[in-house]
Amino acid sequence: MARAQRVPATRCGGNPRAAEETAVTPAGVIRVWGTGQLQKLVRRWELGWRRSDPGRTVDSRLTGSDVGMAGLYTGFADLALLGRECTAFESKGFEWIFRYPPAHVQITTGSLDRAGQSPALIALVHRDNPLSQLTLAQLDALFGHERLRGAPKSLRTWSDLGLTGDWADKVINLYADDVESGTGRFFRRAVLNDSSRLNWERLTEFNTPDVGRRIAQALTADRFGLAVTGGLSESVPQVKALALAPDATTEAVAATRETLVSRRYPLTRAVCAYFNRRPDAPLDAAVGGFLRYVLSHEGQQDVAGGADYLPLSLETARQQLRKLDGN
Template identity: 40%
Template sequence: MKVGLHVLGLAVVITTASCAGPARIAAPDHYKPREQVSGEIRIWGSPADGPLLKDWEAGFMKTQAGVTFSEQLHGPESTMAGVYNGVADLAFMGREMRVPVENMAFEWVYLRKPVSIQVANAGLRAERPSTNLAIFVNRRNPIGQLTLAQLDAILGAEHKRGDANFRHWGDIGVEGPLHDKPINVYGPPVDSIPALFIRHAVLKDSQKWNPDYREFPTDGSDLLDAIAQDPSGIAFAPLSAGNQAVKPVALANDASGPFYPLTERSVSARTYPIGRVITMVLDRAPGKPIDPKVREFLRYILSPDGQAAVARDGAYIPLSTESAQQQLKRLD
């Protein structure tokens, strides 16, 4: 196994060859019904996720012939409304919930929080509402890794992770021509889903962005074209938006490392610090069991059969064995 070590200070970037491959998916046994169920399962979601839902439904009905499905696939902006209006059993989000708008609407209706069950990891290159995000710099920039605290100091202005403003590349130890150059921050609109995710995962929900943050369209291609022309630039975008003049950097939770690049392996193993997940959202009254037919369907999705459908679809990354088992426990 070939290992590359890139040092900035005392921290180490892990770039093993195994990082490129997928992690093991859910538990070794196929789906086995805990009980036979019947009735209609109502799902709201996005048209792009329709083929994956159909695959899950067909596989589930092979052992649960008494179940039928109805779908309303109008897109992620209406998905949660089905659950808090009582006309859907499951909301297949395909992206993070908008906080506070979507969760507050649910809480106003039910006076409790919704339940989210992770059913997959976000992908790397798929054109879906939730795609994992890399941190990009110009290829001429010598930086190869960042901690979340450093990233917070660059992208934000409140710094709940502890560091002060980092506004010049020299603030994070970059020498040479960039040492005194300002860090130019690029990103999608601050009210976009990717920016809301970064605000939660990196800025710890602070709403105070770097005042010089430059907004670009959400597809990422124009954004990274700007980074390609700006040696002082930094941005977050999907890997699919990359080009030869920019490079993604490895990330770590803190300076002790290890630092991980964005790969299918690091996402599945949950070692990439800002990995995203795909969820099914439902209502569950405190102290009450989940509707049996819904619970059995979620058990199927979290089984190797359900996760194999995720792999076939190709947009998302299957859950690891450990992640699937953790979610299964939450169904009881």
């Protein structure tokens, strides 16, 4: 059955000059749009920034990632904080107006297992399943019809993954978040190399607020299922998580706070800050000052002191600071 076409809710149109005029930042104020999950953290960042640079203010309108980029390219926001990377549509909307792409840096590591807070994706199977690990190429060959990571064939039954006995001839039933959700888009980019052709005949998608719990329930009832999802914070004894590796030459690791912060876990997510930096002009001083605080040791301690997101590693923070400086 053909999948229903989704129509973008917002189209960008208008006058580039008008957008540039709207984008002027009021003195001492930066306007921040984006995901509401960052409300408390942005407040902590603002307090820390103002201690080092008095007189600065953050005007935050954190109503959702899906409106953040629209605020940026229409000039009503100076920063768009997204719990994901911006979509191609959002980037093109910005480029259509300004004729250059939006700049961005990562500002936190996503959570380990908190729904809505950029959780890492995990592969799950029934607890009776003897499998302990997978590579991303194997996940691609399970879910992706095109197998863009180079697998020679699709993986359809458990014998294709080396299982024997009662498991060998059983078809692998697949479960995942809706492919057009934020989690689904990340999965397609990080695992399927941006392919949109999945093995639909074996895949059941979920699009509910409690998607992790719903998928875990489905696996509990399906001994021969395999799922990829995120945000499953509750313990479900009937399912287990698999260690993952980028490829067959790399050690598979489990998703933990440590492997996410170090980026050793291959399906770690990040929160990104997008901003308007003209190629021929310096970054706005207020925007740059705020982001430098966010990426500082103190700013990342603000992240570590909360229960939601994880901080960047020291090396990742340094990399993002170099990007901020245009290097």
